[in-house]
Amino acid sequence: MKEFERFLPSNVYDVDKVEEIKKLDRETLVSLLPELLVYTQDMNWPVAPGVLEILLTFPEEIVPHVQAVLSSEDDNWKWFLLHFLVIKLPVASKVQFKDYLLKVAENPTKMELAEELDEIAKEILATLSL
Template identity: 85%
Template structure:
């Protein structure tokens, strides 16, 4: 977490009052918060998650490396939420940056990726790239 930015972030997964405040911040400050905001998408059932997702989708290029970090982790449940709610809704120019990951999961999923049905959503996203 960036020093001095803690006050801008939701205090917990129920802190939906922070979302409108974050939306009012200047774009540079919002960009600095992206990695920390992404954490609130670990479960889209959390009350704060839909509002945070809305903010993240306004940064289609800037969010890519942070999402790639999660996709290279072992948190298959978080990957499911990111693919189903964030990546699929990004513009093609951003989605295409996940092509290698999506192709790997679609063609050769691990047991856990199969259990989370990541191969199916990966195939669906790949189809939207119309390559």
């Protein structure tokens, strides 16, 4: 991944770099997805909307990276991902999160309740027409 570091934003304010990233070839972009996803930890960061735009162009490729975050303990990041990324993915991608969404909707932890992840999980599940 070292060879791709030069393509990544230098900080959460580096919106110019995000515009440059959008011009990269698809293969390079795919290899940047895990690192780009980090910039969605807070959608208030200036780079976050541009990064989200990039991520949404890779609905299938981003799934395993998002699943890794959803398996983590970072409920705040999960909130941002569910509200800004997962809900906007095509159904074919969203359905891959079904097990996680059902678990959170039906049996949320105290922290998931505090972050209202159960509510967004139910909202996303409703879009799957189960």
